[in-house]
Amino acid sequence: MTGRPSERPPSPGEARAWGWLAHLRDGGTTAWSSWSGTAEPGARVLPGAQHLELVRRLNLQARTDVGPTARPDPALVERVLAASPPGRGRPELDLVGVVPDRGWGLAPVDPTLLPRPELVRLASVLLAEDVLAAGGGRDASPVQPPPRRRLARRRPSVAGDPWLVDAARTQVHAAGHRLGHPDAGVLVLGADLATMIADTWTARAFACRGRLTGWEAWVRQLPERDLLPRGADPVGTAHARTALRAGLAGRVSDPDTRGVNVVLDPALLPGLLRVRSLDAPPAVPADAVELARRVSATLALRVPQERGRHLMRTVFLGRVAGLPGPPLGVPAELHRWVHRRSQRLRRELADSRYPVHGRPGRLVSGPVALARRESAEPDEGGVLATALRLLTGTERSATGPAAGSATAPHSDPHRPLDPHHPHGLQGGTPR
Numbered sequence: 001m002t003g004r005p006s007e008r009p010p011s012p013g014e015a016r017a018w019g020w021l022a023h024l025r026d027g028g029t030t031a032w033s034s035w036s037g038t039a040e041p042g043a044r045v046l047p048g049a050q051h052l053e054l055v056r057r058l059n060l061q062a063r064t065d066v067g068p069t070a071r072p073d074p075a076l077v078e079r080v081l082a083a084s085p086p087g088r089g090r091p092e093l094d095l096v097g098v099v100p101d102r103g104w105g106l107a108p109v110d111p112t113l114l115p116r117p118e119l120v121r122l123a124s125v126l127l128a129e130d131v132l133a134a135g136g137g138r139d140a141s142p143v144q145p146p147p148r149r150r151l152a153r154r155r156p157s158v159a160g161d162p163w164l165v166d167a168a169r170t171q172v173h174a175a176g177h178r179l180g181h182p183d184a185g186v187l188v189l190g191a192d193l194a195t196m197i198a199d200t201w202t203a204r205a206f207a208c209r210g211r212l213t214g215w216e217a218w219v220r221q222l223p224e225r226d227l228l229p230r231g232a233d234p235v236g237t238a239h240a241r242t243a244l245r246a247g248l249a250g251r252v253s254d255p256d257t258r259g260v261n262v263v264l265d266p267a268l269l270p271g272l273l274r275v276r277s278l279d280a281p282p283a284v285p286a287d288a289v290e291l292a293r294r295v296s297a298t299l300a301l302r303v304p305q306e307r308g309r310h311l312m313r314t315v316f317l318g319r320v321a322g323l324p325g326p327p328l329g330v331p332a333e334l335h336r337w338v339h340r341r342s343q344r345l346r347r348e349l350a351d352s353r354y355p356v357h358g359r360p361g362r363l364v365s366g367p368v369a370l371a372r373r374e375s376a377e378p379d380e381g382g383v384l385a386t387a388l389r390l391l392t393g394t395e396r397s398a399t400g401p402a403a404g405s406a407t408a409p410h411s412d413p414h415r416p417l418d419p420h421h422p423h424g425l426q427g428g429t430p431r
Helices: 012-025 049-065 074-082 116-134 162-174 193-205 215-225 234-249 266-273 286-299 305-320 332-351 367-372 380-392
Strands: 157-160 186-189 260-263
Touching: 012 049, 012 074, 049 074, 049 116, 049 380, 074 116, 116 286, 116 305, 116 380, 157 162, 157 234, 162 186, 162 193, 162 266, 186 234, 186 266, 193 215, 193 286, 193 332, 215 286, 215 332, 234 260, 234 332, 260 266, 286 305, 286 380, 305 380, 332 367
Parallel strands: 157 186, 186 260
Antiparallel strands: none
């Protein structure tokens, strides 16, 4: 944010910046490096460079999704200009050419060259505000499970793959039933190992637990330690639940495994939970999962974890579930390790005494099947495009692949732009 004493006239750089701000407020898409118009100051300070660039990207996204004359809601534009990104207080980044480089602090920047995560970081603040507002605000009462009915059927508790567990528990509660009768045992839900690994990180991204390591760093440390995350280890979960039940029953020296069942076939789960049917867990593309991680971290600064988790898994999930794009997947260089580890997991399950519903072979992630699976890691261009579409409300109405995704390499308004191109984007049209 660039300040100016009110008694002196604006410098040429400041007048140019105020002209660009007016252009962006009018729906313009011309890049800062190509802008030459001027205007009188409209306030004491200019918004930060990342704020101005995010407005320009919103204008570009609206044109991409709706039409050449479309523009974002003016109220959204003003929210962007007034927002403060997490992790850095005001003042924000200055525009290059407006203030000199002082040699200390944050240097002025060309906004078109800002890294995409910098823009996503700012967008996550606005999305967190939207999620909070749609969920009733900070003080809304948390959702409680249905009350335990006196003559209700005894339904087991569920554990294991957290994405499968949350989907099952949510649907059973929505039907007015309650899980977790102490005499009904435990169902440990599982799938093939690659799916469970992706599900575990997806659940963490929606958990509102504060800052979370990104998918790339998190998944690549698994083979280094040769350990499975708790949500991707049904045998380990079954052991833990058996020990817990034995401790509660006073039978630590002779644990009974009969009350703990491993469920690998989703078609069998409704019968085991004594409900008519269960839908598959919501499908979320990889870019939206990464965006959920960013929004969740921002939301965690505003509400308690349980409240934030509920908002992320209802309000935000409702907006991104089913969006186009490949789901999250284990990177190709880890396929061999996943295959070997899944075979070991199958052997561990076979050596245990737990009742298994479904073939134990369902745990195995074969290398051929993994190579053919349509999955991906998050792409920063796709994450930014998803954030922009959620802000403009065009995530469902947009046609074609998200701008910036791997499937649309020539229509990415969010790639590093050519600062010498007259409109900052090949084929663009200034306003």
